[in-house]
Amino acid sequence: MSYKTIKYEVKDGIAAVTINRPDVLNALSPDVLNDLLSVSEEAEKDKNVKVVILTGEGRAFVAGADIAAMKNFTTQEALAFTKLGHGVMNSFERMSKAVLAAVNGFALGGGMELCLASDFIYASKKAKFGQPEMNLGIMPGFGATQRLAHVVGINKARELIYTCDMIDAEEAKRIGLVAEVYEAEELISKVTEKAKLIMSKGPCGIAATKRIMNKGLGIAMDSALELEQQGFSALFGTEDKLEGISAFLEKRKADFKNK
Numbered sequence: 001m002s003y004k005t006i007k008y009e010v011k012d013g014i015a016a017v018t019i020n021r022p023d024v025l026n027a028l029s030p031d032v033l034n035d036l037l038s039v040s041e042e043a044e045k046d047k048n049v050k051v052v053i054l055t056g057e058g059r060a061f062v063a064g065a066d067i068a069a070m071k072n073f074t075t076q077e078a079l080a081f082t083k084l085g086h087g088v089m090n091s092f093e094r095m096s097k098a099v100l101a102a103v104n105g106f107a108l109g110g111g112m113e114l115c116l117a118s119d120f121i122y123a124s125k126k127a128k129f130g131q132p133e134m135n136l137g138i139m140p141g142f143g144a145t146q147r148l149a150h151v152v153g154i155n156k157a158r159e160l161i162y163t164c165d166m167i168d169a170e171e172a173k174r175i176g177l178v179a180e181v182y183e184a185e186e187l188i189s190k191v192t193e194k195a196k197l198i199m200s201k202g203p204c205g206i207a208a209t210k211r212i213m214n215k216g217l218g219i220a221m222d223s224a225l226e227l228e229q230q231g232f233s234a235l236f237g238t239e240d241k242l243e244g245i246s247a248f249l250e251k252r253k254a255d256f257k258n259k
């Protein structure tokens with residue numbers, strides 16, 4: 001499928017999704033959100049895709065929801081927009097494959113929320129993060145009120161949201177938002193190395209772990225631990241488990257088939 005507002009390339013098991021509206025710092029218009037929703041579904045279905053990397057064209061990752069597009073929204077239109085945004089974030093978060101955000105520049109508002117729906121956030125030294133919605137008299141609408149608090153704790157999340165402070169990559173790493181910070185020129189190659197490392201692991205195990213870790217955040221500990229028991233035991237019915245354990249015992253590299 002071809003997309004109007006994003007570039008999409010699948011190579012060697014890695015799906016690279018590049019948001020491509022550099023003139024407006026890759027702001028998330030309804031068109032971009034619809035493209036992102038479709039591409040997440042395409043990548044999920046494609047058996048050749050093992051890992052997804054999200055990034056932005058130009059000097060921004062995503063500088064937020066499209067402010068010009070939002071100017072005349074009625075409350076009903078705003079509701080449809082936040083639901084669309086949530087659909088996109090949920091779709092990436094619920095993919096069975098790992099999603100890595102490679103943050104090349106501004107990740108603000110909906111851009112930071114797209115990062116929060118990813119499994120890991122890697123940042124260039126030029127990256128900047130923030131939730132500036134209160135500058136506009138509105139509030140985060142694509143998941144930050146919940147996901148940011150899960151990642152950095154509720155106090156830090158409140159502070160970032162109420163003050164609209166923009167933080168750099170090192171500070172984002174210090175508060176646990178970002179996994180690693182790289183030189184700008186190295187960002188994509190370093191994130192690709194991480195993607196390849198993750199791809200070499202058992203895909204059934206990653207899919208089950210991702211689903212259970214995400215689900216576990218919203219339910220009671222006992223129920224979450226039961227999900228872990230079910231996930232762990234279900235993997236013993238997979239070919240991946242047979243291959244992984246046999247490869248270890250035979251002192252060879254595992255060749256997982258995602259079955």
Ligand code: COA
Nearest residue numbers: 023024025027063064065066067068106108109110132133
């Ligand atoms: N929605 C729509 N357009 C946006 C945008 C957004 N979220 N963010 C930036 N743009 C546009 C600007 O309007 C400008 O367009 P123009 O060239 O037609 O004037 C272009 O992108 C470049 O942005 P500019 O502000 O000139 O760049 P800058 O380097 O001076 O500042 C930012 C960069 C990110 C600090 C600034 O653009 C900004 O604050 N953006 C809004 C961030 C925000 O509030 N996001 C949350 C939205 S809910």
